[in-house]
Amino acid sequence: MNLSFSPEDLKFQEEVRTFLEKNYPADVKRKMDNGIPLEREDHLKWQKVLSKKGWFAINWPEEHGGTGWSITQKHIFQNELAAFNTPNIVPFGVSMCGPVIYTFGTEEQKERFLPAIRDNDVWWCQGYSEPGSGSDLASLKTKAEKKGDKYIVNGTKTWTTMAQHADWIFCLVRTDSSGIKQEGISFLLIDMKSPGVEVKPIITIDGSHEVNMVYLDNVEVPAENLIGEEGAGWSIAKFLLAHERTGIGGIPHLKREIKRLREIADELPLNDGFLKDDDLFMDKLNKLEIDLLSAEFTELRTLAAMSAGGHPGPESSILKIGGTDLQQALSELFVEALGYYAHPFMSESDLASNEKRIGPDFAATVMPHYLNFRKVSIYGGSNEVQRNVIAKAVLGL
């Protein structure tokens, strides 16, 4: 056992830092550092910087443009991205659809779709949940009927993150209703520009527009957009959910945020001193940091097991629950740090304007973040479903 970085790893870390210092676009950085909501173009601008360097699809096989980095290098890279406060990578193409295509797709499909994902020329979104199918995803009803060389798709998808920006959507659709529900599901790629696709915003309690309803009304989809066999959709979905689950804990981001909260505590006036003088608050901050260390090393154990070629151990199932618990606890501690100044509400357009913020500079996004982050224990398989997975698959209950 050796948990320290080698000289080569440290050299790599330096290389990443130098690259980010030179290439992280200043306008995107300004928005991130000031809590200004990002536009579609901001995400793309940043992600294309990584694409150009060949550092975007880092987990992909090298033949498709992956990096071939070791687990340690990936860990270093993710931590540096977070430390520089870069935008979260929009995962739907690179971390979700891409792996499905290079694992289950035909050679034609790989050639057609992978380069555009790797180079950030196409924005993907995910069509999984439906109004009646949340935790019970396999009960989904969106129907795809084969007519000649086309599928005719009808149904409604919901909670579709950033669908308003997307060029394509990958969908779970029902191609067969006769047998058990998991067996009639297929994995279909749909061009968002197709006639019959309509996107409607869902506004969440933090006032933001992040998720959407996607209505599919007699949408014609070429049969060659099917990934894998008809009826293979559920096993593809499970493969994808496992992919989604690692990394969903957002550990590097949490490390940066905890550091930031510590800096805030040093500077935020409280009576004739600072917030750091409040022992009860600092106790909570320190306990959170210990929990974070535990989550971080649990994630590293999982990654190490995966890189050694073994199956990820039971610890991988803990990551989503542990990571999201931490994300929520930290977002709450930011609210506590602010006291009354957590309450003023600024809309997304207020945030984008140059008007002076109410209260401390960092205040405006704190409560929206806490409210928005109620979602993390709900999405990606709710934490209740995760517990069922651990009970069944790990404990054998």
Place this chain on the structure above:
Amino acid sequence: MDFALSEEQKQVQELITQFIAKDYPFDVREKLVKSEDGFSKEYWKTFGEFGLLAMPFPEGDGGFNGGPVDLMVILEAFGTGLIVEPYIPNIVLAGNLLSKLGSDDQKKEILPKLFSGELQMSFAFTEPQSRFDLNDVTTSAKLEGDNYIIDGYKAVVMNGPASDKFIVSCRTSGSQLDEDGISLLIIDKDSKGLSSRDYSNVDGSKASEVTLENVSVPKSNLIGDEGKAFKTISQVIDLATLAISAEAVGIMQKMNELTLEYTKTREQFGQTLSKFQALQHRMVDTFMVHEQTKSLLLMAAAKMNDNAPDSSKAVSALKFQIGSAAKLIGEESIQLHGGMGVTEEMSIGHYFKRLTTIRTIFGNSDYHLKRYSSL
């Protein structure tokens, strides 16, 4: 020992419940929150006609001799309907400061208008650094001739945008954290040198940042004795803490009801969510926590009613509990609603937002734990 409400109290409860059912459904509340004023001035006057605004004041002040228990009844019922009209800033804070310390002239001029709903007021007592400490006052008032000259800054002043007049806590002597030397002044919102930045809070209420620069008010605007206001401020904030805790208990009751209802209708895996034992146990927990919190509310209200020597300690016990119960019930209700819980469309998220801001208002759990230990 008797926990039952009086007939009059039950009538008040019933009156508000009927009002909410008939005139204050969720979509109406949403329209009011998004309107220019942020609440209904018409409904506010209706509350005046109901007698709710004069309820918790002595007859001598034109009130109905109501006490903390009556206040609890009103606010708990308000909580179930998420009433956004500014009862606490106007009635509990400004009204009580005047009732307890005001001169006959001040009372005569202001209280009738406050009770009829014509006049809007608020109490400006928080500063950026003061957090929950009522003794932390840097806004200064200096007597020059017959006028006080006021300079300073008040943060997140509840009901600031609608207010015609503020009662402002000012330091007339001593240093930043001294309990002695704090005075209360009535300042008209349109006074020269007073500027306010008005905004909405996440819970649908409104507030202001108030800057005071060389504001001059006549000496007769002083409420009570110069430098001696701290004790009364503290008592009135205790009463407001009880009131907002009652609102929270009403919200918790409603959130539990909404969640139970939702889980009985939402089906996944071929059965309603309410059939899953893992979820049943969690709803049992939130049910128990609401009941336990309500017990502390009744305890604190009774102690305040009796002017018990340990009533401040009881209020801190209550508000500590409100903080942890609001977290549990608020977060669990959203989680059990799944994705729907985080949408603007459903009322549950709006109850959650108000319950979340109440965790902070008049002191969070940490503050009241410390205060409880020190009393």
